[in-house]
Amino acid sequence: MKNTIKVERAILDITQDELAKEIGVSRQTINSIEKNRYVPSTVLALKLSKLFGKPVNDFFVLEDQD
């Protein structure tokens, strides 16, 4: 699964730390998701969806390997 969280962050012009605080997780969690170190929970994805103002499928996309 790939994601475009970095792009969404750029659109909102916020840092990883600010995004983390907005949705109530640690900065490292945001960093790890952006760098594909692990797959977030659906609740976290929905919180990002709410903040970004667009559906989960817009910034999280399945890859062939998934």
Place this chain on the structure above:
Amino acid sequence: MKNTIKVERAILDITQDELAKEIGVSRQTINSIEKNRYVPSTVLALKLSKLFGKPVNDFFVLEDQD
């Protein structure tokens, strides 16, 4: 977070077991998600999205407590 997986299953007319096999998880995992025993990963949500033919936000919705 609440979900309408049971409804989506009814639309496709498939059992928990069949759904589980389609997306490559155990039947208990599907059952547990339907019954809100735990929150699935975003990859699992995207696989359901693909199978259901609709965005994740359509069948997974945040609640006030989230």
Place this chain on the structure above:
DNA sequence: CAAAAATGTAAAGTATATTTGTCATTAAGT
């Protein structure tokens, strides 16, 4: 350039997702 802010990463600990196996209960079919 120098300082500060932002990012990347790692280790250790905790919480929770997911599996497999199993059994009880309910629903559906004959």
Place this chain on the structure above:
DNA sequence: ACTTAATGACAAATATACTTTACATTTTTG
């Protein structure tokens, strides 16, 4: 009513998300 299929649930084991702390590197800004 009987049989089978489907669902709900639990326990133990394993995998992985997420936290906190900490530090190095990169980027931004004065």
